Amino acid sequence: MSQTLALTVNGQAVRLTVDDPDMPLLYALRNDLGLIGPHYGCGLAQCGACTVHLDGAAARSCVLPVREAAGRHVTTLEGLGTPERPHPVQAAFIAEQAVQCGYCTNGMIMQAAALLARTPQPTEAQVKEELAGNICRCGTQPRVVAAVLRAARGG
Secondary structure: OOEEEEEEEOOEEEEEEEOOOOOEHHHHHHHHOOOOOOOOOOOOOOOOOOEEEEOOEEEEOOOOEHHHHOOOEEEOHHHHOOOOOOOHHHHHHHHOOOOOOOOOHHHHHHHHHHHHHHOOOOOHHHHHHHHOOOOOOOOOHHHHHHHHHHHHHOO
């Protein structure tokens, strides 16, 4: 039996009709709402590619049942900033050229933005600890850390 869930995605009120309220939020974001920022990586909350913000905190959308997002605020990479006004972390990733293949970038940016919201001036060690659960196979981690520290400095 279908269920309709109300939530806010990227600042917009959304009503989703789902057949399975235990379906991962990631599937609803990508398949029902057409948002492609969060990626499917491992499906086990191990790699971070699916990271979104749920009420401002980083959350792995591949294991989060869509029903748990009902009544809450979800922010995806698309809602973090715009091409005209990127979020400071997005701008810093561009400035530091912290992207190679780009598959992990969503998770890295979303995790870093949540860190900076909690800890505006993190140390390098704090950044590395925060991003330790985000897997990047291309080896851009040093540039990612530099980008997060750059964003913390304001640019």
